[in-house]
Amino acid sequence: MDEPLRDTRTLVIQLRDRIADLIRDEGLNPGDKLPTEAQLTQRFKISRPALREALKLLEQDSIIYVEHGRGRFVSAMSAVQVDRPITVFESVTDMARHYGYATANKVLSVAEEAPDATTAEQLRLQPGERVIRLERLRLHKDEPILYCVDFIPRSIIPLRLYDVDWTGSLLDLLDQHRSRPRMSAAIVSAVMLPDDVVERNDLRDFGPALLIRETCFNAAGLPVVYALDYHRGSHFSFSLARK
Amino acid sequence: MDEPLRDTRTLVIQLRDRIADLIRDEGLNPGDKLPTEAQLTQRFKISRPALREALKLLEQDSIIYVEHGRGRFVSAMSAVQVDRPITVFESVTDMARHYGYATANKVLSVAEEAPDATTAEQLRLQPGERVIRLERLRLHKDEPILYCVDFIPRSIIPLRLYDVDWTGSLLDLLDQHRSRPRMSAAIVSAVMLPDDVVERNDLRDFGPALLIRETCFNAAGLPVVYALDYHRGSHFSFSLARK
DNA sequence: TGTTGTCAGTTGTCTTACAACATTAAGGAG
């Protein structure tokens, strides 16, 4: 139990969210005028600088826009917000669950090996450093929907490979080794599964896959995983806002 | 010529960018301490509220983070910035050019028709409203790399279809009708080209495609295009940051 | 009729002050 009684977020962040709520709840449409700074400071009983910082944040997110001397207005972008965009970092397990897939996790292989050039570069490995290569398949109702390969620097998980349970969430596992990924740089593309993977695992009907190659970083900015996630095209699609 | 002499951006926005530059130029690494607010106000000769708004913006972008009573620090995320993320809205033409593809634009068909249910919903059409359906293929060195279908409300371009040059940038065309798209809500997935498209246009070797379905909105928040862009998997991959 | 001046409303910026939190060093008790 560590649910704080009072909101520990800074005043400005609370304000930002309350104003965003206000826009939604009042049913304000693009172009509608927001209350003035004077009105908002009175309403929320806060100082003008605090209010302005909150408004600036909403402005940066294109929720609102300003016209000097006229006021603040609801931006068109406020209507174009996407519920669960691909740009939010989360584990593959959580992502799949959100899509309604209760995935069974099958470990195809796990081994220690020398990294290839790409992996070594992405994980910023020293010469000679080795990686754990984890190859998994996720099934939904006995149907394969995700083929994943993860590369983890050996130094992060110094245990014997067969002492580790690889079927759970990789993020949780890394969390236990103080290396929970917090963010990533990702590249998405459309591909077919590699031939050898298809043949070894009987995945002839997998069809086109959305490949996400991502290098995941922990809170300190160090790369902890290089992941290749092949999302079965017939089962996954990701949303995002562009502006 | 309407090039303003002085920077018309607000002080805060200029500050935000200058501080971001400062982090890059000084070669500050994740975890490194930024100058204090007092030092920065002196350095840039600006007030503390203005500075704090700028810093708050960088904080929202995860470029920096704050610890109350200790100072501001460079976030790990600052190193994970992606050069040209998919989340930035731009025309397909510009996007392709950036990838080094000088595309020839082939119009396969253009017609006025009744929208299907999805299109009508995405474009918020009234019953009976009609759309222009524009079907195009983009070639790079005689190789097809992009198959696009665009739906535009008929009311936006009320000209006779054969009076319009459809080979150019659709964004520029809409711009001329005061409906330039500024942002979009997009869904990406991996698919094969529809069978009928493959057959009609001899695209058997196109392979897997990255499909981006996006509804584009103008500055006022009105939908102006519903676009289906099939990016040939072997030629395109998009980057983004997740956090 | 068209231009200019004035005023109120709104956002942009600055100054000053104090509160809250973190770190460090000094001092005292054992």
Next chain:
DNA sequence: CTCCTTAATGTTGTAAGACAACTGACAACA
């Protein structure tokens, strides 16, 4: 000497007030 307490200092969080700059509307004027 070691450990704890306490105070001092540095840093960010929040508040209040003031003036500048911009917009829009209307009155005054030529």
